[in-house]
Amino acid sequence: MRARPATADDAEAFGAVIAAVAAEGRWIATEPPVDISERAANVRNWVDRGGGIFVLEDDDGRVVGTLGLHPTGVRGVVSLGMCIVADARGRGGGRMLMDTAMAWLADSDMHKVELEVWPDNERAISLYERYGFEVEGTRRDHYRRSDGSVRSSVIMARLLTGERGT
Ligand SMILES: CC(C)(COP(=O)(O)OP(=O)(O)OC[C@H]1O[C@@H](n2cnc3c(N)ncnc32)[C@H](O)[C@@H]1OP(=O)(O)O)[C@@H](O)C(=O)NCCC(=O)NCCS
Numbered sequence: 001m002r003a004r005p006a007t008a009d010d011a012e013a014f015g016a017v018i019a020a021v022a023a024e025g026r027w028i029a030t031e032p033p034v035d036i037s038e039r040a041a042n043v044r045n046w047v048d049r050g051g052g053i054f055v056l057e058d059d060d061g062r063v064v065g066t067l068g069l070h071p072t073g074v075r076g077v078v079s080l081g082m083c084i085v086a087d088a089r090g091r092g093g094g095r096m097l098m099d100t101a102m103a104w105l106a107d108s109d110m111h112k113v114e115l116e117v118w119p120d121n122e123r124a125i126s127l128y129e130r131y132g133f134e135v136e137g138t139r140r141d142h143y144r145r146s147d148g149s150v151r152s153s154v155i156m157a158r159l160l161t162g163e164r165g166t
Pocket residue numbers: 021027028082083084085088089090091092093094095096116117118121122123124126127130
């Protein structure tokens with residue numbers, strides 16, 4: 001496996017990964033149905049705008065994971081979202097994607113990266129902590145799901161100040 005910046009050619013596969021993980025109904029905020037063509041168009045725009053978007057590919061070149069650093073509307077702060085298809089998890093791909101994204105951020109003028117995670121997603125929280133993310137708070141009963149349930153999320157973030165050039 002290896003992680004690398006996404007290209008326009010990855011757009012459909014990127015959308016398909018998000019659709020597959022959303023269909024599990026367990027890990028990410030996005031719920032089905034995911035419009036893969038619309039996602040793909042977003043990916044192509046994102047690549048055109050200069051990146052901050054990455055894929056994980058397996059040894060056969062199949063895209064099995066994604067990581068995006070989304071603009072937040074706050075200058076210098078991006079929001080991280082990532083997912084890997086079920087059969088490719090637990091094999092170091094999460095770390096590969098994070099290594100690639102953190103290297104990109106260290107070379108950028110961003111000063112902070114944030115994310116949200118479900119409180120019971122222990123694997124993701126453990127990965128984020130390993131990369132220096134700290135809990136900033138909880139959004140209590142914030143997200144209403146399509147089944148009518150309401151979920152809380154944990155906000156985590158890492159400051160990047162002073163990392164440029166290191
Ligand atoms: C969260 C996710 C990106 C992690 O990627 P991964 O490839 O499964 O994880 P890795 O193999 O790179 O392991 C990274 C770290 O996760 C933790 N981890 C891995 N498997 C774990 C498990 N079963 N339980 C708890 N922690 C685990 C460990 O800290 C590990 O580091 P280590 O191997 O050095 O100890 C991936 O599992 C995934 O996409 N899950 C579904 C979607 C999702 O939850 N996305 C995040 C939404 S906020």
